[in-house]
Amino acid sequence: MEISSTITETEPQKFALPVDSEHKATEFHLFSAAAPHMRAFHLSWISFFSCFVSTFAAPPLLPIIRDNLNLTATDIGNAGIASVSGAVFARIAMGTACDLFGPRLASASLILLTAPAVYFTSIASSPISFLLVRFFTGFSLATFVSAQFWMSSMFSGPVVGTANGVAAGWGNLGGGATQLIMPLVFSLIRDIGAVKFTAWRIAFFIPALFQTLSAFAILIFGQDLPDGNYQRLQNSGNKQKDKFSRLFYHGITNYRGWILALTYGYCFGVELTVDNIIAEYFYDRFNLKLHTAGIIAASFGLANLVSRPAGGALSDMMAKRFGMRGRLWALWAVQTLGGVFCIILGQVGSLTASIVVMIVFSVFVQAACGLTFGVVPFVSRRSLGVISGMTGGGGNVGAVLTQLIFFKGSKYSKETGITLMGIMIVCCTLPIFLIYFPQWGGMFCGPSLEKIATEEDYYLSEWSSKEQGKGLHQASLKFADNSRSERGRRVHSQTLSSNATPSANV
Template identity: 70%
Template sequence: MSAFHLSWFSFFCCFVSTFAAPPLLPLIRDTLDLTAKDIGNAGIASVSGAVFARVAMGTACDLVGPRLASAAIILLTTPAVYCSSIINSPSSFLLVRFFTGFSLASFVSTQFWMSSMFSPPKVGLANGVAGGWGNLGGGAVQLLMPLVFEAVKRIGSTPFTAWRIAFFIPGVMQTFSAIAVLAFGQDMPDGNYRKLHKTGDMHKDSFASVLRHAVTNYRAWILALTYGYCFGVELAIDNIVAQYFFDRFDVNLHTAGLIAASFGMANLISRPGGGLMSDWLSSRFGMRGRLWGLWTVQTIGGVLCVVLGVVDYSFAASVAVMVLFSFFVQAACGLTFGIVPFVSRRSLGLISGMTGGGGNVGAVLTQVIFFRGARYKTETGIMYMGLMIIACTLPITLIYFPQWGGMFMGPMPGATAEEYYSREWTEQEREKGYNASTARFAENSVREGGPKSASGSQSKHTVHVDGLPADV
């Protein structure tokens, strides 16, 4: 549980830092003479760097563990947060947003950490709550930064100085979260990677093996695509929503911040709700339930996104639809990471990174196509983004696990989870016991085949009474 609280809070702080600028954009825009294109480019920069950082983070988690990987990326990106207070041109604004955005790679260590600490029946909920409470930073910062700005201004600072001082708050939060991860974190239930490698209790894997088993698993690529249009859309909305309501409905900065905050604050229950739904569907229908749940929720989110773009004539309707949309698109994120831990065990970190990186790619593409410059009105861009969500969710129908089935097909006769995961290890590696943790996971994931599969497996277990075997 210490890993749970450290992971979500450190990710929360990174989200606060990355999206500290959007709530103050009307002020920063006037100070630096930013154009619509400058703002669009900065929004793209804030999420583009994390694409590669998340893939690298996943690999680092597989090789050195989530504790060191998470603390390292948080500390390396902290200077960029502090430098936000001294920017004086559009180019410097773009650079600090670009380098600060690398910190979002801590999401991967958060999901890897939870997938390592919690068992299959609860992994969806653990990933959903940790990711959701971390993403909550995107909503909290919409409230935090305007409040800090007003407090600093009341002390006697000018608006020019006040918004610059405000950036020290997310910088300090991010610094202390990294120190806490290093001081109190632990990679696995039985110790840190370094200790486990030294004692021989854990196999020290190679980058080549981790990479090969990740990139050759087509399920990882599909989840990366679909995640681009749930989490990626969430990032895009975080970048534009405050300015959209400020400009479209002529509300003041504080009101725009409150509306934008309601979108991100929904993560308090929406993403955890998605993770909980994934686990519940698994208990009723196995892996096929997880897949159907993700497709249904994300498709409904796409429909609501289209509606949000259409009802731009009404302030009240726009706010109501945006809040409803936030619940579905964020729940889809939780449902996605209810599936990711089952794709691969040997390359769990890298596949988590690929999926997380897909979210950033989706955000970048969406920003470039719909919200950069004046090609589309913002409300038109939102409508088209909803259509992309619906289209890019369809490939979920192609995901198939031989031992559990897919959305439209049942499992292959005789296929087992142990066989599926053991393919990632050579015969020599299996003889040396390198796949021991993978075998335990396969045994614990029996209910992913559905209730009948789980009960059938339990009926085959054997216990020994007075030295004699007995089937129960």
């Protein structure tokens, strides 16, 4: 069963993929590089991957770095917190930048601005300088927002969860890949003849160069929207410039965005936390070799190859049958299970059991990330970037708070911290129950019956009558029509007109 609105017969074929009325792709072809949709997909995940590698290049080498720089447990904890705290506000700013200037310029600019911090890691000489380079490198994680915004701008409702999930999941692979890459690069440089305290410094030039090249690839080959870049479309009058104040207002006043930010804080935020602690956890608790601990730690991040994309695909599958309510139920169930397995991970004491539980935990917590961004594109059409930034920033806030509370210094053992983190996941997932869309319903009730609500009612409410009089709402009108798929099975038994009355049941 496929839901798609393709180009009309009278319009010449412009795209390699079938598209809807906004020219967003209604199909997702993973192994295609067709411009502009699939090319944007590959550029987004590769650039985000490079930023993840840079941000988490230090943890797998911490046993060497801490000896070289005389780092204490508190220094290491502070540096880990710094690496994810910088992106909190950067992600919110990135969302707004995407709304105003487009994802291409926004992401490439941030990548180039943060690349020097990765190069400068090679000359860190004290705990303070090490903390600072990790802090500024962490800003690059805000490219996640531009990646999700880009996918939401290129792919239509029936496949947007899948596109967001795969792009972010493959990008997040950098957190696992760097656990393998950096020890290997370090070993190769040391074997060539460098002493170990020099080898780890030289190794940081590899992620720095990778990150720089990805930015230039975006600028050269990327495109903001299916029809072109923001600047050209605005100059030709095909896209209106929006006001920052209105974008920001409609974003921060939508309570659904805040709930998703909290939820994301305890799926992606937990993932960031684990990326920072897991190698050292296995190294210290089970007395493993550095390389062995790195391989085990890598399996957590590498699960993103399938887990987060699976979450996005599950979101789309549930929406196809049950609509938005299906997306919400799946998100709550999967993330709660992730919390349960996190609790178990902190309790098991054998190496084999810890590895098995960690992998199962990683699948659920990463799938929850994909499920979260299956919902995000529908919260607001006008302020998509702000909502994406709020949600993404929530992930970093969750990581900062979790590391401050449970993994800073020696207040808790790491196994106790992991157990308490699992309890936090379960508790912070409960507010999903409160998300309600008047046109689609929420987890426990269907669409509003007291006042007939349509997709147009919801998305046009972000535009004043004066703005609508100028025609600024046209893109939202198209999006409202294309988002009827979020009614689930009901969409096939109704006339898809702007005044269709939603049923009370999914």
